Amino acid sequence: RAQNKALPAYAAWKDANALTVHSANTLETRRSAFGASVITPSDQLYIRNNLPPPDASVLSDRDAWELWVEGVKSPRALTLRDLKTLGIESVATVLQCSGNGRGFFPSKPSGTPWTVGAAGCVMWTGVPLRAVAQALGGVADGRKFITGTGGEKLPEGVDPKSVIVERSVPIQALGEALLAWEMNGTPLSIAHGGPLRLVLPGYQGVNNIKYIKRLAFTDAESDAKIMAHGYRLTPPGGTANASQPSVLEMNVKSWINSPSDDGGPLKAGRVQIVGVAFGGGQAVKQVEVSLDGGKSWKAAQLFGPDLGRFAWRQFVLSAELPAGTHVLASRATDASGQVQPQDRLENVGGYNNNSWADHAVKVTVA
Numbered sequence: 001r002a003q004n005k006a007l008p009a010y011a012a013w014k015d016a017n018a019l020t021v022h023s024a025n026t027l028e029t030r031r032s033a034f035g036a037s038v039i040t041p042s043d044q045l046y047i048r049n050n051l052p053p054p055d056a057s058v059l060s061d062r063d064a065w066e067l068w069v070e071g072v073k074s075p076r077a078l079t080l081r082d083l084k085t086l087g088i089e090s091v092a093t094v095l096q097c098s099g100n101g102r103g104f105f106p107s108k109p110s111g112t113p114w115t116v117g118a119a120g121c122v123m124w125t126g127v128p129l130r131a132v133a134q135a136l137g138g139v140a141d142g143r144k145f146i147t148g149t150g151g152e153k154l155p156e157g158v159d160p161k162s163v164i165v166e167r168s169v170p171i172q173a174l175g176e177a178l179l180a181w182e183m184n185g186t187p188l189s190i191a192h193g194g195p196l197r198l199v200l201p202g203y204q205g206v207n208n209i210k211y212i213k214r215l216a217f218t219d220a221e222s223d224a225k226i227m228a229h230g231y232r233l234t235p236p237g238g239t240a241n242a243s244q245p246s247v248l249e250m251n252v253k254s255w256i257n258s259p260s261d262d263g264g265p266l267k268a269g270r271v272q273i274v275g276v277a278f279g280g281g282q283a284v285k286q287v288e289v290s291l292d293g294g295k296s297w298k299a300a301q302l303f304g305p306d307l308g309r310f311a312w313r314q315f316v317l318s319a320e321l322p323a324g325t326h327v328l329a330s331r332a333t334d335a336s337g338q339v340q341p342q343d344r345l346e347n348v349g350g351y352n353n354n355s356w357a358d359h360a361v362k363v364t365v366a
């Protein structure tokens with residue numbers, strides 16, 4: 001495999017062998033590095049930053065971090081210390097970049113060519129957003145969106161709206177939203193949004209605002225570029241605009257991690273084909289595996305603990321693989337009956353790819 005770039009300083013604690021460093025702001029978990037346990041270890045989890053992260057000094061006094069809350073009856077600033085008195089909850093979610101799988105688009109969209117590794121399943125702990133809203137008198141009447149703003153220092157000399165990380169999601173997300181200060185049992189790192197992050201279970205990664213400094217219940221979607229033009233499902237040949245669907249809820253998806261095409265050579269005989277499957281906001285009902293590129297399918301078995309409908313499930317199919325080349329594919333179905341499609345939805349930005357054909361692995365057995 002190609003010589004890897006060095007880990008950026010803010011992610012120096014990561015496992016370099018598990019990651020492909022696309023750039024200082026885009027690090028991807030290797031397919032072969034995903035283990036078969038449900039939770040993705042923090043040091044193997046991908047990173048995606050649209051701006052350089054804040055200086056690590058913001059973690060020197062985590063509890064002093066301030067969040068401005070707006071669009072409630074009594075708007076005010078709350079410190080992380082305050083937030084820690086308002087309630088506590090833990091939730092396991094799939095954190096996935098909406099561009100995960102972009103690398104499979106033949107149209108080669110601009111942006112990081114992620115394959116499967118811009119995703120992980122992590123455990124968050126924080127305060128339910130609805131408890132925060134309640135403590136401030138409730139959401140102001142008629143508000144339709146939850147708008148989160150990242151706390152990065154913005155580059156000078158450019159229109160702030162063109163760079164600020166600010167996203168809006170429908171207010172319906174309030175039921176499950178969390179303001180998290182812990183990931184996988186430790187205080188949030190800068191890489192993953194410390195000291196405080198908005199976690200929106202079931203929603204694509206970009207909506208989960210890191211180092212959140214402002215949370216507003218708003219009438220309209222943010223007019224920041226990342227919301228109005230960025231992350232839109234723009235039809236091929238088109239130009240991004242706010243009338244096109246934004247990347248919000250994740251769709252049903254699965255892929256095989258082992259054996260993988262970036263793993264070692266395989267010997268003929270029995271193999272356990274292992275992968276992950278998730279339904280966005282829906283539980284996974286079943287996973288099928290194909291040994292012949294999708295011509296025929298066999299039911300795989302789900303294994304490991306069920307951490308709820310926002311987490312992914314591990315699956316396994318034990319199979320006999322003779323010498324030769326095999327295309328192994330997986331196809332998930334969620335509790336609402338949605339089946340992972342064969343084909344990706346073509347779009348200019350290369351978002352939301354859940355095609356089972358794209359995610360199949362070709363393995364050579366000796």
Ligand code: MSS
Nearest residue numbers: 047048049050097098150165192205206210
């Ligand atoms: N936040 C902030 N503040 N900033 C930035 O840049 N990014 C996004 C999210 N959030 C950002 C934020 C994205 S885009 C993603 S994916 C995510 O985040 C990631 O995460 P991590 O932790 O992994 O790094 Mo795509 O859809």
